[in-house]
Amino acid sequence: MSASPKLRLAIVGGGIGGLTLAVALSHLRLDEFLHVDIYESAVKLTQVGAGIGVFPRAWEVLKDLGMAADLEARMAPSPLGIPKPKLAFSFRKSDERNGFPFFDLIIPGEYATYHRADLQEILLNHISSFVQSHLNHRLVNYNESKEEIELEFKNGETASCDMIVGADGINSVVRKVFLARIHGLDSSSEEAATNSAPVWSGTSVYRGLVDSEIIKRELPNHSALTTPLMYCGKNKHIVTYPVSQGRLINIVPFVSELEKEGSALRGPAIEEANLQDFVHLFAGWEDEVQCLIKNMNKVSRWAVQTVNPLDTHATERVILLGDAAHAMTPHLGSGAGQAIEDAHVFANLLDRLLRQGSRDIHRVSNAYTAIRRPIARSFVVGSRDQGIRYEFNAPGFEDIQEGDAIPPDRLRKLGKSIEEGWELPWKHSVRDDLQRALDIL
Ligand SMILES: Cc1cc2nc3c(=O)[nH]c(=O)nc-3n(C[C@H](O)[C@H](O)[C@H](O)COP(=O)(O)OP(=O)(O)OC[C@H]3O[C@@H](n4cnc5c(N)ncnc54)[C@H](O)[C@@H]3O)c2cc1C
Known part of the structure; x- marks a missing residue:
């Protein structure tokens, strides 16, 4: 048993990011060192009735977290079959009566598409009982003192913790308070709300x-x-x-x-x-x-x-994760993937620190933001650029109107740049990023 009292970690938000963090902490068997609470505003954990793509980087993480078999069981059938490589998307020029294919994106790594509810169920099945869930707990504010953080919920309850993870999505309350503290604003002010608002x-x-x-x-x-x-x-x-x-x-x-x-x-x-x-x-x-x-x-x-780029994704005791830190357009299908990566890197940093017998959580925060912020940022930018390409707005397409014929060589070049843009979710491994983060720690 660890000698010192358990570190109290509060995860605000039970979306894909928050749940993946709970899975990662469970997988690392940190119950000896940690007390974990998830506070979720909803009365029931649900996902929007829609699909979600899990591309190679995020797939690798979920596999490392022991979920490969469950994920494979819920995969949609693929025309080229599993395993890799397989057709990720066939791109068609469709804004005319006789549409036609102009580019096939083959991803040379494992990936799959899911119903969001299926993915959520798989995550929930991998969370250990030492993680306590509190539904109907909408965070409205937190106050940080030298010793601890006090959380205030809309239902009138309060709680305290040593470290808080804001996995509360694009309209994150944790981000609002976090930014207000950094900029010396009153967190309940109009200015703090504007400062943190998504665009x-x-x-x-x-x-x-x-x-x-x-x-x-x-x-x-x-x-x-x-x-x-x-x-x-x-x-x-x-x-x-x-x-x-x-x-x-x-x-x-x-x-x-x-x-x-x-x-x-x-x-x-x-x-x-x-x-x-x-x-x-x-x-x-x-x-x-x-x-x-x-x-x-x-x-x-x-x-x-x-979310506009933030200068940091973490202060000593407060971590922003997923959309709360870096909500992006969905044109690389990677917003949840980036939340999954955040969770994995943060959990492993915490694991290393606690197993070293250290409580210097600022080391985790520093390493987390140093590694995860630039990567997430590259996905924000890359996603935006892909959307521009998919909708014939890339440089050189300014003259194109809806339904216009586009010469084959321009479509070919467009396909090539779409292909290059898609390298982000598969070219590099999260395992290498994690190693760099651990080296910083
Ligand atoms: C059209 C579309 C398609 C997409 N497709 C993909 C895709 O294919 N692949 C992919 O990787 N990503 C995709 N994304 C992005 C992905 O949905 C998000 O990036 C991802 O859901 C973010 O996860 P999260 O856990 O950070 O936030 P969320 O999923 O938003 O979860 C936040 C959680 O926090 C809770 N919460 C909010 N406020 C509070 C509070 N104050 N107190 C307590 N709890 C709170 C919420 O109820 C929610 O459960 C897509 C997005 C869109 C819009």
Whole structure:
């Protein structure tokens, strides 16, 4: 047994980032050293009814955390089969009646697509009982003294901890208080809220699933039944891929107004949507697209927001993780992947520190932000650039209008730059990053 009292770690937010951290701490068997509480605002842990791609870097982490078998059991079937390499997305020029493929992205590593609820269930099954969950606990503020951090919840309860991890998503309260403290602001002030607020990327996204049988009946050879696709057009694109072993197809139409990028969002960030809100925007697109979007079910509209770059992701006792630190556009399917990496690196740093018998948690914070901040930042930038490419807005495409013919060599070059942009989620290994972080510690 460790001699000193257990370090009390509070994880605020039970999304993919918070849950992965709980899995990592469980996997490392840190119960001897740690007391862990997860505080989640929702009364029930749920995920939006949509798909999620887990690309090689994040896949490697989940595998290292002992989840490979469970993840493989829930994979959607792939046209090229498993294992690697396999077709990640077939890109089509679709903003005309006769759409056509212009580029196939093959990822030379393991990756898979999931229903979010499936991924959440797998994570929950890998959390040890020493992690205590507290639902209906919305953090509203925290106060840091020399000895500890006091947490205040909307339900009137309070709690204390030695270290807090803000895994509370894009509208993170932990980030608001964290930034207010750094900038000497009152955390309840308007200025603190503005300072921490996410910004709109100019893109709206409609998220929904459709039963594969419906598509099969209408277009039996529909490519989306077996193949992950990117239907591309000017200022718009649609991502689709099968989930839940192919029973459902995840359909995600994106609509962008580039000139609004970086502006404050007007209106709700998430709302229910009707097909009439967006089906007409794809009126001239190819038949496969029409078939998919008119059959979308329970659609919600999300304003794609991002978090402006932060100077640090950690102070001594406070760690920002996942979207709370670096919410990004979803064009590399890597926001959750980056949250998973944050969790893995942080958990392993803490493990090393505690097993050395040290309580100098600032060493963990320093190493975490030194390694994770620049990597997450590269994904934020890389994701943004990919969105520009998918929607024919890359440099050299300024003259292109919706439905215009694009010469094959320009599409070929575009495919090449999309391919290069996709190297981020697979080219380097998180294991190397973790080693660098441990070296810093
Ligand atoms: C259209 C779209 C498609 C995407 N596709 C992919 C993809 O294919 N692959 C991928 O890796 N990423 C994808 N992402 C990004 C991914 O969804 C996010 O990056 C990821 O969910 C972030 O995880 P998180 O745990 O940091 O935050 P969240 O998932 O937002 O979780 C935060 C949790 O904190 C809770 N919470 C919030 N505030 C408080 C509070 N004050 N107190 C207590 N609890 C609180 C919330 O209820 C929630 O449970 C996509 C995003 C979008 C919009």
